[in-house]
Amino acid sequence: RMDQALLLVRNELPAPGLNLAALSGSCHQCLYQFLAFVPPSNESLRKPGTASVMVDTQHPLTLLLNSSVGDRDLCKIQYHFGEFGNYSLVVKTLSRSTQTVSCDLIINEGPINSYLPILFAFLVYMGILAILTAGRLLMKIDPVRNWVYKKLNPRATDRMINSELGSPNTTDSINSDPIPQSWSTGSRQRLRSLDTFRGISLVIMVFVNYGGGKYWFFKHESWNGLTVADLVFPWFVFIMGTSIALALGSMLRWGSSKWKVLRKILWRSFVLILLGIIVVNPNYCLGPLSWDNLRIPGVLQRLGFTYLVVAALELLFTRADSGTWEGRFPALQDILPYWPQWIFILVLETIWLCLTFLLPVPDCPRGYLGPGGIGDFGKYPNCTGGAAGYIDRLLLGEKHMYQHPSSGVTYQSTIPYDPEGILGTINSIVMAFLGLQAGKITLFYKDQPKQIMSRFVIWGIVMGIISAILTKCSKEEGFIPINKNLWSISYVTTMSCFAFILLLLIYYLVDVKKWWSGAPFLYPGMNSILVYIGHQVFANYFPFKWKMQDTQSHAEHLAQNLTATTLWVIISYILYRRRIFWKI
Incomplete structure (x- = not known):
């Protein structure tokens, strides 16, 4: 099968036989998992005992052979098997007097290059x-x-x-956009770099949601660490915060009252949450929508609630005139006038830290951040996510959570865990707030691209330093590891570091030097809600999906997923050309 190889174990040792176990290199502090019993050799017939097993090829494996009686370890082999390869592991005695055992791995048939x-x-x-x-x-x-x-x-x-170099006006939308992005007080010109950044995040999101060719690095990391799939959602949240800063100031400058803007914020949040619960979230293949097993959290739900909090927070303290701030520290004019916002965010983060590390969780160590299951040597099998998982199970109920977390495959966790749960939403608000800061920078230094880029660099460096301290530059051994499932604060600071640097590069290429128009990512970035909902609703329909001749081929999966993703880019381009933009 895909991502597997065949291993034939030949046991030339006499009774009592061998036990073969394996440990994946991606499974931190895990128990060895039993694979097969290898019978002893038949000395009278001079026939070795054999056993065939399928082994994983996505990550390096450690194979452990021990005696079935006495549990004596005979040999341990670390090897990264290749996909569809055929291997033999020959176990024999080198010296009967010293009982020295050798384990030789032989390649019978070479693997394919799945990349x-x-x-x-x-x-x-x-x-x-x-x-x-x-x-x-x-x-x-x-x-x-x-x-x-x-x-x-x-x-x-x-x-x-001409249309290739132009930008749509908000009056061309199907619906009014509550967060139109503006660049200056007297102009409605959009920052194309923001749409391009959003489009890059969205295109990668669509691709990985469709399967990413079934490659492991296009799937979410099983627990701590990062893959390509773990980058896109926080980037989307980040650029949403950037858009909020530009939008609210624009609407207030154009004469909208704060009450009117607040109604738009409430309406948009409500619609996003409703779309997530009713349209995108349920699996209608399992039957009609039912409250009994309806998942309450979700991507759009988190976006809606995060937008509500950050937009309301910005509306409370924003000014219609975003001119130069007259204070003692003009270099901090995008920070100091909004000190109440920073206090609010710091209080939120303190709540996250206290709940995560101090909340008592039944049968789990306080402050546990692990995956449960066979992780941590199987000591805490039902503690997946620690306080975050416990709060969701307590307030939402297990049936209203995500039933197949990414930790289930590698760590064999059995209880539900929702990566878009309640506690992680606090840090998604922090992520959007950091994006809001990027938006304020573009407002306060709107005629000074060098200042904008230098401050993006500074913020990227600061976030990177915080991440290095929290993680000790380690995947597993830090104070707070990078973890997308938990939306840990180190995950937020790391993704913010990447986001500031990426936005800097796109801004320089697209809006400063104009060496790149932003195409083709600009187009889905300007119709992000339509593309996201559309790719979810029509995921199982032709031409986005079809019956494959070989379902165990990375090539066929990759071709199908890239075709589906490209089709959404083409659809968004057609809508762009027709000046159709669906906004909530």
């Missing part, structure tokens, strides 16, 4: 990019452009070229 489809896909997309870039360069040559004008409608062509 070649990724390389091929990369080359295909780079080829498409090269063709499009060459086409745009050719259009700058007068004879070529004139020839194209003759073949096409000149007005339509001119309108097409």
Whole structure:
């Protein structure tokens, strides 16, 4: 099967037989898991005992062979098996007098290179990019452009070229946008870098939600650590906070009262939460919507609640005039005027820390941050997530939580755990608030791109230093490890560090130098709600999914997932060209 190899164990030792166990390199402080009993050799027939097992190829394995009687360890082998490989492990005696045992791993049939489809896909997309870039360069040559004008409608062509450099006006939306992004007081021009950043996050999110070619690094990390899939949701939350800063100031400058803006905030939050619970969240393949097993938390629910808190907090202290602050420390003009906001955020974080490390959880050590199951040598099998999991089970009930957490495969945890649970929402608010800070920087230094970029760098460095301290630059041994399931504070600071640096690069390329238009990520970034809900609702429909000839092929899964993701980019481009933008 996919991500597996065949291992044949040949036991040339006499009775009593061997036990084969394995430990995955991705499983921290885990118990060895029994794989097979290998019978002893038949000395009269000179026939070794054999056993065949399937072993995981995603991560390095440690194989342990011990005697079935007395539990004496005979040999331990660390090896990273290759997908669809065929291996033999020969166990024999080198010296009967000293009872020295050798364990030799032999490759019977070499594995395939399961990463070649990724390389091929990369080359295909780079080829498409090269063709499009060459086409745009050719259009700058007068004879070529004139020839194209003759073949096409000149007005339509001119309108097409101009629209590529233009930005939609909020009046072109299907619905009014409660958070239109503005760049200056006198202009409604959008910061294309924000839409591009949002689009990058969304495209990666769609791809990993569709399966990511079934590669392990396009899935969420089982517990501590990061994969590609763990990057996108906090980035989306971050850029939502950035948009809030730009939007609220814009609406107030254009004459909207705070009460009117608050009603829009409440309405948008309500709709996001409702869409998450009713449209996106349920699995209708299991039957009609039922409260008995309805999952209450979710991605849109967390976005809606986070938006409500951060937008209301900003509305309470924002000013219609975002001019220069006259104070003792002008270099901190994007921070000091909003000290009550910072106190609120620090209080929230203190609550998270107190609940996480001080709340008593039945049958679990206080301050436990582990995955439960076979982790921590199997001492706390029902403590998945510590206080975070306990609060969700207590307030929501196990049937209203996510039933298949990422820790279930590697750590074999059996109790439900929701990565979008109640306690983690506190830190998603902190993440959005840091994004809000990025928005304030662009407002206070709107005519000073060097100041904007330098402050993005400073914030990125500060967040990186905090992460290094909290994690001790270690995946597992830090004070607070990076953990997407828990939305730990180190996860938030690390993702904020990446977000500030990524936004800096995109801002420099798109809005400062204008070397890049932001395409194609700009288009889904400007229709993010439609693309997110659409990709969830139509995930199991053609042409986003079809019956595969070989379901155990990374290549087929990758082709299907990339096709589905590309289709959503194309759909968002068509909507962009037609100036259709669905906003809540």
